[in-house]
């Protein structure tokens with residue numbers, strides 16, 4: 473039976489801009505690399521990933537009463553996400569992000585949180601009425617609300633998975649109850665620990681530093697094109713990356729990785745290495761497609777891709 477995952481997080485409308493090179497301060501460039509509005513937000517991208525990868529995805533988020541909110545809501549509905557716990561804020565706009573993608577592959581994202589900042593503790597507690605098998609959290613909503621969600625989940629014995637993005641060294645990570653997986657990317661790891669996870673030795677130092685702050689079973693550091701690093705407090709493993717069919721847009725690759733890891737982990741009895749390989753395969757497909765939510769592959773596509781790479785389950 474499909475696992476029911478409650479995703480509590482952000483929704484943004486992304487303005488995705490492709491440019492050859494980001495202008496310097498004071499410079500104007502004319503560039504027809506392409507521009508589009510696409511559904512995004514780390515919470516929304518993850519919810520889409522869960523739905524496409526075979527979970528029963530229940531999304532708790534807050535949208536503005538505007539055209540972006542309406543479009544995102546329709547998109548979630550069409551994507552078979554349970555929208556019963558999506559709330560509408562009549563005073564604040566839907567979250568908005570400007571995603572600037574350089575031809576070099578470099579991404580820069582600016583988020584205007586809008587309604588995401590106003591998801592309330594009541595909204596969160598209410599969403600637990602869906603009786604999820606797991607809770608999935610990200611940090612694009614206020615940290616106090618993340619703590620509320622994590623504490624409710626812990627009190628009910630519901631496993632917690634955290635995609636630790638975006639990062640701030642001010643977050644009191646030590647206040648989180650025990651989580652199953654805590655997963656930042658390279659930049660976020662640097663922000664949390666002051667250590668750049670370059671080689672195995674620095675990855676281990678960073679993972680150890682995170683492990684001493686966050687009560688968790690596994691730290692999983694996403695290393696982009698270098699794969700992932702797993703640490704359980706005693707041992708570490710390095711997960712090799714998959715070669716993407718082509719690199720088009722890395723936006724939401726990290727969201728896809730952690731959501732895919734989570735759904736596989738829940739379905740395979742907690743084999744973290746297998747789950748990370750599944751996450752890496754899903755992310756490799758995501759980077760070969762444009763946009764955020766729109767780049768997330770389906771379960772069938774990930775399985776087919778892994779087969780084509782001669783990787784068994």
Ligand code: RIB
Nearest residue numbers: 484512513514569724764
């Ligand atoms: O992780 C990618 C996402 O970050 C984008 O969709 C953007 O909305 C920001 O939340």
